[in-house]
Amino acid sequence: xxxxxxxxxxxxxxxxxxxxxxxxxxxxxxxxxxxxxxxxxxxxxxxxxxxxxxxxxxxxxxxxxxxxxxxxxxxxxxxxxxxxxxxxxxxxxxxxxxxxxxxxxxxxxxxxxxxxxxxxxxxxxxxxxxxxxxxxxxxxxxxxxxxxxxxxxxxxxxxxxxxxxxxxxxxxxxxxxxxxxxxxxxxxxxxxxxxxxxxxxxxxxxxxxxxxxxxxxxxxxxxxxxxxxxxxxxxxxxxxxxxxxxxxxxxxxxxxxxxxxxxxxxxxxxxxxxxxxxxxxxxxx
Numbered sequence: 001x002x003x004x005x006x007x008x009x010x011x012x013x014x015x016x017x018x019x020x021x022x023x024x025x026x027x028x029x030x031x032x033x034x035x036x037x038x039x040x041x042x043x044x045x046x047x048x049x050x051x052x053x054x055x056x057x058x059x060x061x062x063x064x065x066x067x068x069x070x071x072x073x074x075x076x077x078x079x080x081x082x083x084x085x086x087x088x089x090x091x092x093x094x095x096x097x098x099x100x101x102x103x104x105x106x107x108x109x110x111x112x113x114x115x116x117x118x119x120x121x122x123x124x125x126x127x128x129x130x131x132x133x134x135x136x137x138x139x140x141x142x143x144x145x146x147x148x149x150x151x152x153x154x155x156x157x158x159x160x161x162x163x164x165x166x167x168x169x170x171x172x173x174x175x176x177x178x179x180x181x182x183x184x185x186x187x188x189x190x191x192x193x194x195x196x197x198x199x200x201x202x203x204x205x206x207x208x209x210x211x212x213x214x215x216x217x218x219x220x221x222x223x224x225x226x227x228x229x230x231x232x233x234x235x236x237x238x239x240x241x242x243x244x245x246x247x248x249x250x251x252x253x254x255x256x257x258x259x260x261x262x263x264x265x266x267x268x269x270x271x272x273x274x275x276x277x278x279x280x281x282x283x284x285x
Contacts, residue, residue, distance in 0.1 A: 002191075003122055009189045010073070010122075011135050013182050014115050015142030017077055019150075020084050020175040021049060021103050026151055027168060034165040037093050045100040052104020060113035069118035074187040076111035081179035088172040090165065118192055150174055 024031060024042060032039060064072060083102045091099065115135075123131035150171045157167035215221055 006122055006190050007119065007131055007134060008138070009182075009186055010115055010118055011138035012142050013073055013077060013186050014111075014135065015139040016146065016175070016178045016182055017080050017107055017111060019143050019146055020080070020087070020172065020179075021100075021107065023172070023175075026147060027154070027171065030154075030164050030168045034090060034168050035093070035096065037096070041093055041096075045096050048097055049100045049104045052101055053108045056105055056108035057112065060109045060111075063109065064113040064117040067114075069114040069121070069192045070187055070190040072110045072114035073118065073190070074183045076106045076114070077179045077183035077186060079106040079110075081176045081183065084172055084176035084179065088169045088176065090169075118190060121192060146175065146178065 024046065028039070028042070031037075031042060035042075080103060083099050083106065086095070087099050119131050119135050120128065153174065154167050154171050157170060158164065
């Protein structure tokens with residue numbers, strides 16, 4: 001039972017640390033208004049985040065093998081939360097770039113591989129699929145729960161007469177508070193003693209290169225990478241559609257010819273007032 005409690009804490013932490021980075025998904029217009037930046041500048045912030053992910057993901061695995069995962073996860077939550085507090089203060093565009101770069105380090109270098117390692121150590125050999133399934137599903141569920149609360153609270157504060165920047169600042173603090181509360185909980189609850197024993201096993205450079213060669217030679221690895229890449233492309237393409245419409249303009253598709261005869265009985269025309277329809281019929285008579 002204790003192992004499932006630790007898994008729940010790791011899952012909630014994974015679901016709490018990333019939504020603030022992707023606040024644009026639900027609050028893009030409000031962010032542009034609050035920070036007084038353009039959609040292009042906000043895109044540059046997300047590009048910095050993506051670059052930091054690419055740079056830090058590979059060394060994050062090396063780091064997770066040498067530092068206790070609970071220490072890395074707790075540090076990540078603390079740093080991401082403090083950067084979120086800075087984010088809530090309405091920083092300039094240059095400061096936003098620094099914040100997004102810091103988020104990339106806090107979530108890419110010190111968190112991602114650490115929380116994967118913690119779950120892998122926590123589960124027994126015949127429980128890996130179950131534990132990682134709970135991790136992925138639970139993380140998405142908690143992210144959706146936080147997003148629902150944030151959007152509902154934002155709408156409530158706007159309806160109460162608060163300006164957009166004040167309402168958005170409260171939403172940011174909702175995420176920041178969640179991360180700062182979880183930081184000590186992860187440190188106290190998660191037990192990574194097995195990973196501490198594993199860290200004493202050193203691997204030579206030759207052995208590491210041989211392991212990489214073995215992994216890259218597997219066809220399944222490349223197929224899995226292709227599936228992941230396609231999934232992310234679909235996700236970002238659908239998520240970025242509103243921004244593209246505002247930046248490039250909505251495409252004007254030619255309308256299909258109506259199958260209905262031109263006698264004024266097209267059921268798709270629902271906005272004609274009753275008086276106009278009466279006049280039209282009277283004229284025909």
